[in-house]
Amino acid sequence: MGKLAAVxxxxxxxxxxxxxxxLDAPRAVAxxxxxxxxxxxxxxxxxxxxxxxxxxxxxxxxxxxxxxxQVFETESALLELVDRTVQSVDGYGDLSKLKDWKRALPLQxxxxxxxxxxxxxxxxSRALRPLVCDLVEVSLDANWGASDxxxxxxxxxxxxxxxxxxxxxxxxxxxxxxxxxxxxxxDGVTSYPARQAIAMKIYDDLIDSVDGYSVGGAELxxxxxxxxxxxxxxxxxxxxxxxxxxxEITIE
Amino acid sequence: xxxxxxxxxAAAEFFIAGFVAPEVxxxxxxxxxxxxxxARASLSPPRTVPDGGFVWIGYxxxxxxxxxxxxxxxxxxxxxxLMVLKSERSKFQAAHxxxxxxxxxxxxxxxxxRECMGEIG
Numbered sequence: 001m002g003k004l005a006a007v008x009x010x011x012x013x014x015x016x017x018x019x020x021x022x023l024d025a026p027r028a029v030a031x032x033x034x035x036x037x038x039x040x041x042x043x044x045x046x047x048x049x050x051x052x053x054x055x056x057x058x059x060x061x062x063x064x065x066x067x068x069x070q071v072f073e074t075e076s077a078l079l080e081l082v083d084r085t086v087q088s089v090d091g092y093g094d095l096s097k098l099k100d101w102k103r104a105l106p107l108q109x110x111x112x113x114x115x116x117x118x119x120x121x122x123x124x125s126r127a128l129r130p131l132v133c134d135l136v137e138v139s140l141d142a143n144w145g146a147s148d149x150x151x152x153x154x155x156x157x158x159x160x161x162x163x164x165x166x167x168x169x170x171x172x173x174x175x176x177x178x179x180x181x182x183x184x185x186x187d188g189v190t191s192y193p194a195r196q197a198i199a200m201k202i203y204d205d206l207i208d209s210v211d212g213y214s215v216g217g218a219e220l221x222x223x224x225x226x227x228x229x230x231x232x233x234x235x236x237x238x239x240x241x242x243x244x245x246x247x248e249i250t251i252e
Numbered sequence: 253x254x255x256x257x258x259x260x261x262a263a264a265e266f267f268i269a270g271f272v273a274p275e276v277x278x279x280x281x282x283x284x285x286x287x288x289x290x291a292r293a294s295l296s297p298p299r300t301v302p303d304g305g306f307v308w309i310g311y312x313x314x315x316x317x318x319x320x321x322x323x324x325x326x327x328x329x330x331x332x333x334l335m336v337l338k339s340e341r342s343k344f345q346a347a348h349x350x351x352x353x354x355x356x357x358x359x360x361x362x363x364x365x366r367e368c369m370g371e372i373g
Contacts, residue, residue: 061302061303061304063302063303066298066300068299068303166318166322166324167324170315170318170324173311173314173315174311174330176311177307177308177310177311179303179304179307179308180304181255181258181302181304181305183302186300188301188302188304189302190302190303190304190307191304192304192307
């Protein structure tokens with residue numbers, strides 16, 4: 001799981017909150033450039049928005065006469081996500097006379113906003129988890145919302161999962177290996193499935209509890225409520241972290 | 253992946269790649285870092301099948317190992333693919349018999365093991 005690829009990157013330019021992350025609060029992304037300060041306001045992102053985003057990411061290997069080329073393209077998916085969910089923007093003056101104000105926004109700004117929207121990843125530096133336990137804990141850091149023109153960083157968002165069974169692992173590995181090959185065996189295109197989309201589904205099957213999130217001002221609790229309310233990008237990041245192995249083993 | 257012919261080719265290439273891997277690793281260990289990528293490309297056997305075939309092979313190898321220790325329900329696609337993998341492994345093993353001393357596979361015509369240098373046959 002990569003680190004946050006957030007805009008702004010400088011931690012001192014962000015608000016760091018210990019409060020609960022309000023899943024149902026209006027969502028905003030703030031950033032600044034040499035031209036000024038900008039804020040993008042979004043509607044709440046639904047599970048379907050994230051499913052569509054993850055499935056729009058292009059990850060392919062193209063093979064032509066023995067030569068291979070990797071294609072990994074997320075920008076189109078990010079732009080689609082932003083254009084579909086942004087409701088208003090600050091910092092550009094009066095946009096009411098434009099025919100299509102969303103398309104008129106600078107491409108780099110829309111991409112930056114999209115990157116910030118999906119900026120969630122496993123907490124980089126944290127104490128080792130217990131080795132044996134009934135529930136497996138994953139900690140996330142995420143950008144969410146903005147206040148005073150600064151994006152807010154939430155750290156240490158906890159997701160606790162039931163230990164995955166072999167059937168869960170098989171399902172994850174099977175779904176991850178379900179590549180689509182088009183063309184011939186000699187000149188073919190391999191399209192890889194979006195692992196995040198798979199992870200979102202597996203999250204719902206294994207999640208037990210979370211810390212650090214709220215809906216309607218109350219702390220999020222109970223598996224049913226978590227499945228319904230949790231942000232799709234957070235689901236994907238937490239479930240992928242669950243299946244990632246980071247413990248190096250040496251036989252002695 | 254439902255293309256069993258492609259899977260068969262991928263399996264054959266996968267086993268050959270595994271066969272030459274120790275030799276490639278030995279050569280790469282003595283190759284300067286800046287030349288390793290080019291050396292790996294020239295030493296590794298060519299892959300003639302789209303990468304998707306090898307992704308599926310990787311899953312099947314994992315599945316085989318799991319099935320050695322417990323039962324799992326399988327789909328028809330998995331069963332067919334596992335049969336192809338088994339058949340290709342048998343062909344590979346017939347063409348690359350194991351050294352009686354160290355167990356490493358060798359070319360069928362080899363007189364000495366490429367790993368332990370012990371006499372074969």
